[in-house]
Amino acid sequence: MTRKTALIQGNEACAHAAVYAGCTFFAGYPITPSSEIAEVLAKELPKVGGKFIQMEDEIAAMAAIIGASLCGHKVMDASSGPGMSLKQELIGYACIAEIPCVIVNVMRGGPSTGMPTGPSQSDVMQARWGTHGDHAAIAIAPASCQEIFAETVRAFNLAETYRMPVQILMDEIVAHMREKIVFPEPGELAIVTRQAPFVSPAEYKPFDTSFGDIPPLAAMGGNYRYHVTGLNKAPDGFPTTKAELVDAEERRQLRKVEAHAAAIEKNEEYLTEDAEVIVLSFGITSRSARFAVDSLRQEGVRAGLFRPITLWPFPEKRVAEVARKTRAIVVPEMNLGQLVYEVERVVKGSCRLAALGRVDGEPITPYQIIDKVKEVL
Amino acid sequence: MAFNYEKYIRPGKLPHIWCPGCGHGIVMKGLIRAIDKCALNKNRTAVISGIGCASRLPGYVDFNTVHTAHGRAAAFATGMKMADPGLTVLCVGGDGDGVAIGGNHFIHACRRNIDITYILMNNHIYGMTGGQFSPCTPTDGFASTTPYGNPDPVFDIAKLAIGAGATFVARTTAYHATQIDKLIIEGIQHKGFSVIEILDCCPTSYGRRNKYRSVVEMMKQHKELAVPVTAAAKMAPEDLAGKIITGVLHKEDKPEYCEQYSRLIEKVQEQAAAKG
Numbered sequence: 001m002t003r004k005t006a007l008i009q010g011n012e013a014c015a016h017a018a019v020y021a022g023c024t025f026f027a028g029y030p031i032t033p034s035s036e037i038a039e040v041l042a043k044e045l046p047k048v049g050g051k052f053i054q055m056e057d058e059i060a061a062m063a064a065i066i067g068a069s070l071c072g073h074k075v076m077d078a079s080s081g082p083g084m085s086l087k088q089e090l091i092g093y094a095c096i097a098e099i100p101c102v103i104v105n106v107m108r109g110g111p112s113t114g115m116p117t118g119p120s121q122s123d124v125m126q127a128r129w130g131t132h133g134d135h136a137a138i139a140i141a142p143a144s145c146q147e148i149f150a151e152t153v154r155a156f157n158l159a160e161t162y163r164m165p166v167q168i169l170m171d172e173i174v175a176h177m178r179e180k181i182v183f184p185e186p187g188e189l190a191i192v193t194r195q196a197p198f199v200s201p202a203e204y205k206p207f208d209t210s211f212g213d214i215p216p217l218a219a220m221g222g223n224y225r226y227h228v229t230g231l232n233k234a235p236d237g238f239p240t241t242k243a244e245l246v247d248a249e250e251r252r253q254l255r256k257v258e259a260h261a262a263a264i265e266k267n268e269e270y271l272t273e274d275a276e277v278i279v280l281s282f283g284i285t286s287r288s289a290r291f292a293v294d295s296l297r298q299e300g301v302r303a304g305l306f307r308p309i310t311l312w313p314f315p316e317k318r319v320a321e322v323a324r325k326t327r328a329i330v331v332p333e334m335n336l337g338q339l340v341y342e343v344e345r346v347v348k349g350s351c352r353l354a355a356l357g358r359v360d361g362e363p364i365t366p367y368q369i370i371d372k373v374k375e376v377l
Numbered sequence: 378m379a380f381n382y383e384k385y386i387r388p389g390k391l392p393h394i395w396c397p398g399c400g401h402g403i404v405m406k407g408l409i410r411a412i413d414k415c416a417l418n419k420n421r422t423a424v425i426s427g428i429g430c431a432s433r434l435p436g437y438v439d440f441n442t443v444h445t446a447h448g449r450a451a452a453f454a455t456g457m458k459m460a461d462p463g464l465t466v467l468c469v470g471g472d473g474d475g476v477a478i479g480g481n482h483f484i485h486a487c488r489r490n491i492d493i494t495y496i497l498m499n500n501h502i503y504g505m506t507g508g509q510f511s512p513c514t515p516t517d518g519f520a521s522t523t524p525y526g527n528p529d530p531v532f533d534i535a536k537l538a539i540g541a542g543a544t545f546v547a548r549t550t551a552y553h554a555t556q557i558d559k560l561i562i563e564g565i566q567h568k569g570f571s572v573i574e575i576l577d578c579c580p581t582s583y584g585r586r587n588k589y590r591s592v593v594e595m596m597k598q599h600k601e602l603a604v605p606v607t608a609a610a611k612m613a614p615e616d617l618a619g620k621i622i623t624g625v626l627h628k629e630d631k632p633e634y635c636e637q638y639s640r641l642i643e644k645v646q647e648q649a650a651a652k653g
């Protein structure tokens with residue numbers, strides 16, 4: 001059997017993967033470098049009976065996908081920089097109301113309009129803390145077109161499993177580069193759909209935790225009638241200010257991710273077993289890092305690569321473990337220091353740590369990484 | 378026989394948060410009677426709001442209800458209606474919610490002519506946050522943030538909606554309770570985006586500051602200023618200054634958004650089938 005292959009862009013891979021994952025609703029607002037995702041889905045979704053809508057702004061796009069998700073659809077939205085800033089309030093709404101949705105952020109430099117066409121990795125912390133208030137977060141950062149496909153499918157699965165927004169963080173290079181991808185056959189990748197209620201409409205509560213920390217979600221418009229609010233709410237969905245209920249709800253929402261971190265985390269490790277120095281890197285930068293690691297090995301430096309694919313929750317246990325066995329960790333990222341602080345937090349001084357930042361709109365080269373490694377050793 | 382509201386009020390959710398004399402309760406009762414008259418299936422009806430006193434309405438009524446974020450009701454509702462075009466979708470909210478922070482969503486929902494009925498309770502003020510001025514506070518009126526009188530001009534919501542493409546636009550006041558039902562029924566039955574502006578009263582945050590001795594006085598003013606649209610047609614513009622024109626101000630048939638999109642899907646799928 002010959003498998004279907006194509007030479008496509010990261011953004012295109014992401015859009016096709018959404019359809020594969022069962023996405024039937026996309027709302028967006030055009031912005032470079034994410035627009036191809038909307039363009040492909042405007043074409044593909046009607047073919048499968050799905051819907052595409054270009055909204056009046058990014059806030060409206062977030063609102064529309066949350067509304068459609070409440071009606072039972074798997075939903076996606078894609079944006080960048082200023083658009084992501086606008087979405088933050090309603091990302092918070094999706095967190096507190098526990099609405100599954102996937103948001104793609106093709107990162108550009110910033111703040112503000114920044115550099116629309118240059119690659120960046122400067123929204124690492126926004127993906128974790130962008131919306132106000134305590135909340136859980138899941139963010140995934142793929143590094144190749146094939147991986148974008150698989151990780152987009154996984155993003156939908158995670159959103160549906162944990163009833164929450166999931167962000168896919170890409171940079172302009174992975175989004176726009178063309179690579180050969182092999183399309184998975186239908187059924188080849190697991191597809192997860194949100195848990196439907198176990199109880200009758202009369203007994204249903206939208207935030208019922210009798211079945212665990214992740215309450216089943218009924219589609220609005222079916223037989224289950226309920227209320228949703230962005231206020232702190234009781235298990236029945238209605239607003240509450242009762243201290244113990246608010247506290248329990250807030251903590252449960254964090255626990256949804258914390259308690260399942262092992263299932264959500266995903267890392268790639270390359271030659272880390274005996275490494276005296278580890279380059280910890282994600283997205284397009286990890287591809288320069290891999291090249292640097294190979295070159296350093298040829299020179300006799302025992303270098304390794306640790307690549308978090310899930311950025312949030314941050315793989316803290318595993319990073320702490322590898323840090324104990326190595327002399328130094330170098331964190332190259334296209335920003336002026338974001339993920340490196342997370343590494344610092346978990347490494348707790350058990351090895352040397354060096355940051356390598358670049359924000360001029362050019363990717364970090366293997367040579368920059370090699371120089372940094374030599375400097376730190 | 379007196380109308381039985383209980384069928385539509387969620388058990389245990391009353392008393393509501395509204396102040397004595399607030400007009401929002403009158404609108405809620407009108408909405409319930411209208412839905413009853415239209416014999417809507419509760420499971421197939423959704424009521425969506427933003428944030429504000431008016432936007433607390435969905436919590437009390439037994440439908441699919443979403444209390445969204447400030448100003449975003451129309452955008453959430455657009456997603457829901459697109460996702461499930463058979464669902465009857467109603468938006469409710471205040472003037473600040475609908476045409477200040479939510480103004481962009483409001484005009485684009487009008488433009489799309491998506492089949493949603495938007496009930497806008499215009500009490501000329503931000504009630505929930507304690508009486509700051511809204512785009513509908515009369516010029517020279519008093520609000521907590523216009524201590525010297527309001528320097529801003531006022532939005533004419535109906536004109537805004539008509540200009541933006543809404544295909545059913547009506548206005549009444551909280552005094553004209555039976556007209557509220559009638560206009561909401563017509564709005565629900567109309568295929569397309571329907572806007573029903575209800576001039577409402579907020580005795581607490583607006584009345585007090587603007588020298589209305591009681592809510593009765595505010596209602597009386599609504600009664601006195603109201604001119605039915607048929608009568609207004611025969612009046613000179615100068616005689617209409619300061620009046621509230623009530624009734625159906627605009628109605629036309631234009632393609633509805635979800636129907637247009639369904640046709641697009643059909644076309645795309647037919648083309649794909651023809652290609653094999």
Ligand SMILES: Cc1ncc(C[n+]2csc(CCOP(=O)(O)OP(=O)(O)O)c2C)c(N)n1
Pocket residue numbers: 428429430431432447470471472473474475500502503504505506511579
């Ligand atoms: C993004 C955001 N900005 C501001 C607020 C604060 N806020 C809550 S309600 C409200 C105004 C409500 O006024 P209106 O919509 O006219 O309704 P009313 O309370 O008069 O019924 C404001 C400004 C908010 N909740 N969210």
Ligand code: SF4
Pocket residue numbers: 394395396398399400401430431500504505578579580581582583
């Ligand atoms: S503050 Fe005004 S709008 Fe709010 S409940 Fe009281 S009277 Fe009604």
